[in-house]
Amino acid sequence: MDDVKFKRFFASLLTIIGIxxxxxxxxxxxxxxxxxxxxxxxxxxxxxxxxxxIFLLSGVNLINRS
Structure with a gap:
């Protein structure tokens, strides 16, 4: 469960930085x-x-996979 929270946090961080x-x-x-x-x-x-x-797409992709 803790791994999923980290993935979502990292994905949202990548998405925000990309934007x-x-x-x-x-x-x-x-x-x-x-x-x-x-x-x-x-x-x-x-x-x-x-x-x-690249940051934006990788963040969105990571959000969709987690």
Missing amino acids: FVVLFACAAFMSDRPVLGFSITKWESIVPFAVGI
């Missing part, structure tokens, strides 16, 4: 000024977007 990273990447893509102190070009915003999608 925030995807939103950051979208804001960085749309803005010409630095976002949260990071100066990211439009093409460089692809990397945090991809990482956010």
Whole structure:
């Protein structure tokens, strides 16, 4: 039972982090000024977007499996 709670906590944490990273990447893509102190070009915003999608999908997948 304790293992299921840990899986759900970890999955929700991954999902929340993924959502925030995807939103950051979208804001960085749309803005010409630095976002949260990071100066990211439009093409460089692809990397945090991809990482956010990976975190988001793995978190959702882990929630569905537990």
